[in-house]
Amino acid sequence: MGQYEKSAKELLEHVGGSDNISVVTHCATRMRFVLNDDKKADKDKIENMDIVKGTFTNAGQFQIIIGNEVAKFYNEFTEIAGVGDASKSEAKQAAKQNLTFLQRLISNLAEIFTPIIPALVVGGLILGFRNIIGDIPEFGPNNDQALIELSQFWQGTFDFLWLIGEAIFHFLPVGIVWSITRKMGTTQILGIVLGLTLVSPQLLNAYGVAEATEIPAWDFGFATVDMIGYQAQVIPAIMAGFVLAYLEIWLRKVIPNVVSMIFVPFFALLPAVLIAHVVLGPIGWVIGDWISDVVFTGLTSSFGWLFASLFGFAYAPLVITGLHHMTNAIDLQLMSLFDGTNLWPMIALSNIAQGSAVVGMIILNKRDKEEQQVSVPAAISCYLGVTEPAMFGINLKYGFPFLAGMIGSSIAAVISVGSGVMANSIGVGGLPGFLSIQAQHWLMFFVAMAVAIAVPIALTLTLAKTKMGHNAYERLGKK
Structure with a gap:
């Protein structure tokens, strides 16, 4: 008898049996089922x-x-259930049959950004470190010099780290277009090439367009095309990437296999590059600027506190629906226009607030050893930026801690936005998140962090004594 045989048989019965399982796979902590009939679970x-x-x-x-x-349990479960092993991509494709158009759109957006998030996190940490050694005049005999002014070592480090920062952010379109071709199952090297044509040194750098007295252009005799780069631009890269992918998919259907290796790449890449620079690039630039201006203006206007409070309150529910993936594109667009993002700090604070609500539950259930086995690891992972065990394992199960986290996040977001806190980039969405915050804003971000910790804990302890808390405990058979 295997270690998890009894539990595996029990789970199989509760999900509706083998016949109700279309696809099953797993990730680091979760079993992922695509069921034929969700109601049978x-x-x-x-x-x-x-x-x-x-x-x-x-x-x-x-x-x-x-x-x-989960990996060991999954192996025993699939053996007992008699269901075949499936890849995550197969599970996602099967799951999309159950999605609405909007849900599919959000799912696609998430699949584009997920592979490049590790690079963005690294880039944010690097920019944060460069900010510390290059922009904080708090060192030297009179505490009025930056580290790069005091030591050639720090100056060299400052210059060297920009090699990585530039590669990640200036050449972001390359990663985006590559990720789209990877997702669509088309030729990834063509995606890389298309991305490179958007950031080529031949072009006027996107960061220099506003100050340029003259825009260079390709002259075709009957028409000219501006030679503008799209460094750090998100929407033009997404639009160009999908044009390339769909062109290649269509061409593979109409061009004979005998000559497909020659003609498919040529007739996919050349039109995609042309369309990207003539049509999609300029349109995408305008759309991206418009979205960024609306968000940034909303957060910095006299009603910024209202926008912040609503976003801070609603972000955790957005995570449940998957809509939170849309913020990645907005963050990146803000970074390209304003050298930072005031949206991402609120995301980090929301994660901290949900983790703090779990800490409140740890205090309430300190005598429940079984509950502690779930809640303690959940709180730790949430503080390190992984919210799912906390939100789904504790906070949503009881209900009132989830609300406490939302309220704490809302208050912390108002403090962050109200004091002008900016992040260099997307970072680790928890306590280590301060490393991505621009150094001059650390103090106020720490104040917001303190609120995101204290308020949810206090509210969780308070709400537990109300009718909401009593009902939650009774529903779960805890009292």
Whole structure:
């Protein structure tokens, strides 16, 4: 008898049996099911299993949080259930059959940015470190010099690190177009080439367009095309990437296999590059500027506190729906226009607030050893930027801690936006997030962090004594 045989058989029964499983796979902590009939899954019984930390449905997949032992459990489950092993891509394709158009759009956006997020996080940390050694005049005999003014070592380090920062952010379109071709199953090297044509040194750098007295152009005799680069631009890269991918997919259907290796790349790449620079680039630039201006103006206007409070309150529910992935594109667009983003600090604060609500539950349930096995790791992972165990395993299960986290996040967001806190880039969405904050804003971000920690803990302890808290405990059989 395997270690998890009993639990695997129990779970199989509760999800509706093998016949109800279309696809099953797993990630670092979760089992991901695409079920033929979601109604056959008994969520209450599944959540009462000892091995299960929580459940939720997202992107058409019924997901069950198991924890670090998920891989071993998954192996025993698939053997007992008699279902074949499936890749994550197969699971996503099957799940998309259950999605609406808007959900598919958001899912596609998430799949584009997920592979490049590690680079963006690294870039944010590097920019933050450069900010510390290059822009803080708090060193030297009179505490009025930056580190780069005091030491050639720090000056060299400052200059060297920009090699990585430039590669990540200035050449971001390359990563975006590559990610689109990867997602669409088309030729990835063509995506890289298209991305490079958007940031070629031949072109006028996007950061220099506003100050340029004359825009260079390609002259075709009957028409001219501006030679403008799209460094750090998100929307032009997304639009160009999809044009390339769909062109290649169509060409592979109409061009014979015998000559496809020659003609498909040529007739896909050449028109895509031309369309990108003549049509999509200028249009995407205008759209991106418009979105960024609206968000930035909203956050810095006299009503910025209202925008911040609503975003801080609503971000955690957005995570449940998957809509939070849309903020990545907005953050990157803000960075390209304003040398930073005032949106991302609120995201980090929301994660901290949800983790703090779990800390409140740890205090409330300090005598419940079984609950502590779930809540303590969940709080730690949430403070490090992974919110799912906290939100789905604890906060949503009880309800009132989730609300406490939302309120704490809202207040912290108002403080962050009201004091003008800016991040260099997307970073680690938890306590280490301060490393991505521009150094001159650290103090106020720490104040906002303190609020995001204290308020949810206090509110969780308070709400537990109300009718909402009592009802939650009774519903879960805790009292």
